[in-house]
Amino acid sequence: xxxxxxxxxxxxxxxxxxxxxxxxxxxxxxxxxxxxxxxxxxxxxxxxxxxxxxxxxxxxxxxxxxxxxxxxxxxxxxxxxxxxxxxxxxxxxxxxxxxxxxxxxxxxxxxxxxxxxxxxxxxxxxxxxxxxxxxxxxxxxxxxxxxxxxxxxxxxxxxxxxxxxxxxxxxxxxxxxxxxxxxxxxxxxxxxxxxxxxxxxxxxxxxxxxxxxxxxxxxxxxxxxxxxxxxxxxxxxxxxxxxxxxxxxxxxxxxxxxxxxxxxxxxxxxxxxxxxxxxxxxxxxxxxxxxxxxxxxxxxxxxxxxxxxxxxxxxxxxxxxxxxxxxxxxxxxxxxxxxxxxxxxxxxxxxxxxxxxxxxxxxxxxxxxxxxxxxxxxxxxxxxxxxxxxxxxxxxxxxxxxxxxxxxxxxxxxxxxxxxxxxxxxx
Numbered sequence: 065x066x067x068x069x070x071x072x073x074x075x076x077x078x079x080x081x082x083x084x085x086x087x088x089x090x091x092x093x094x095x096x097x098x099x100x101x102x103x104x105x106x107x108x109x110x111x112x113x114x115x116x117x118x119x120x121x122x123x124x125x126x127x128x129x130x131x132x133x134x135x136x137x138x139x140x141x142x143x144x145x146x147x148x149x150x151x152x153x154x155x156x157x158x159x160x161x162x163x164x165x166x167x168x169x170x171x172x173x174x175x176x177x178x179x180x181x182x183x184x185x186x187x188x189x190x191x192x193x194x195x196x197x198x199x200x201x202x203x204x205x206x207x208x209x210x211x212x213x214x215x216x217x218x219x220x221x222x223x224x225x226x227x228x229x230x231x232x233x234x235x236x237x238x239x240x241x242x243x244x245x246x247x248x249x250x251x252x253x254x255x256x257x258x259x260x261x262x263x264x265x266x267x268x269x270x271x272x273x274x275x276x277x278x279x280x281x282x283x284x285x286x287x288x289x290x291x292x293x294x295x296x297x298x299x300x301x302x303x304x305x306x307x308x309x310x311x312x313x314x315x316x317x318x319x320x321x322x323x324x325x326x327x328x329x330x331x332x333x334x335x336x337x338x339x340x341x342x343x344x345x346x347x348x349x350x351x352x353x354x355x356x357x358x359x360x361x362x363x364x365x366x367x368x369x370x371x372x373x374x375x376x377x378x379x380x381x382x383x384x385x386x387x388x389x390x391x392x393x394x395x396x397x398x399x400x401x402x403x404x405x406x407x408x409x410x411x412x413x414x415x416x417x418x419x420x421x422x423x424x425x426x427x428x429x430x431x432x433x434x435x436x437x438x439x440x441x442x443x444x445x446x447x448x449x450x451x452x453x454x455x456x457x458x459x460x461x462x463x464x465x466x467x468x469x470x471x472x473x474x475x476x477x478x479x480x481x482x483x484x485x486x487x488x489x490x491x
């Protein structure tokens with residue numbers, strides 16, 4: 065049987081040993097975006113889920129703040145923001161009473177040109193002087209309360225003191241919070257570094273903090289608490305394909321629309337397995353750049369048995385962003401020891417300039433190396449660098465399969481040709 069993975073713009077065919085039992089090799093093909101993106105946005109805003117329309121939420125004299133995600137997300141803010149501004153205008157709110165906030169969480173701040181490109185020329189002009197980049201380290205962030213589990217929530221002052229708060233984002237499978245989108249525009253989007261660190265480092269390793277799980281997921285439920293404390297009133301979330309094209313738009317109550325968007329995302333990307341695999345072969349495609357390439361490996365960990373093998377194929381053509389991660393992986397600290405350091409706010413100096421979600425990857429990668437035998441097929445990293453990660457280097461997929469076969473002549477195997485977008489589901 066000829067099997068394949070997608071990698072670096074091409075399809076790589078291979079075979080597996082006859083003694084291996086294939087559980088799945090299901091691929092998720094590229095879906096075409098809608099023909100008229102603006103019409104899709106208007107339809108979502110005209111029919112909000114469990115919420116009045118934006119025009120009906122506002123009252124004359126209100127100060128309105130619109131949140132949007134940063135450059136690490138392909139969300140088409142430039143298409144959505146003008147339409148939302150127009151609706152606010154129709155509701156009696158002129159542009160000069162509206163602010164825009166780039167809700168970057170703890171990610172690096174974009175420059176002015178990048179910000180202009182994100183929001184588009186029209187919105188950038190209409191909100192001239194009233195578009196701000198959230199600063200998680202600012203002493204002006206405002207304490208607004210605690211979640212029911214006790215996390216102190218500090219948020220951007222332009223959000224804390226607004227009369228009405230709206231958000232624009234993307235719903236995408238998320239390895240810890242279940243799905244992105246929804247209230248994540250608040251936590252971590254406009255929260256202080258202290259609040260994000262307390263939340264993320266506390267709940268990042270809970271058994272239920274995982275992809276495709278919302279109810280009972282403490283990481284997600286704390287985000288919802290923070291979002292409700294912030295008074296986020298309305299959210300527009302997009303489902304995008306790998307090219308950044310709009311597949312669907314959902315709008316309305318932040319919690320209710322997010323649930324429907326998550327259900328749709330699960331429908332698109334879920335792959336069911338009858339049981340945990342002994343061996344998982346996964347490609348980073350289509351999330352092959354920088355830290356995004358790690359998503360396929362993380363997802364593979366959800367459907368591989370402890371002590372099993374994962375073959376992770378990623379070109380790593382732009383490996384610069386993950387080199388500090390590799391450096392920290394070279395230390396002898398266990399995942400648990402490094403995690404405790406984070407809880408105690410003892411972040412290594414060379415990682416302090418990175419976002420909290422990046423720093424968390426060190427814990428996850430150490431955990432993966434402790435729990436699985438990971439074989440990394442990559443032309444972009446040297447054997448020495450892969451060894452520092454506590455993984456095994458393989459020059460080709462065939463070589464990796466042969467090495468795994470020597471240790472595991474029989475076993476159940478799962479293959480994800482486009483591992484960067486799948487949601488593995490095991491009973």
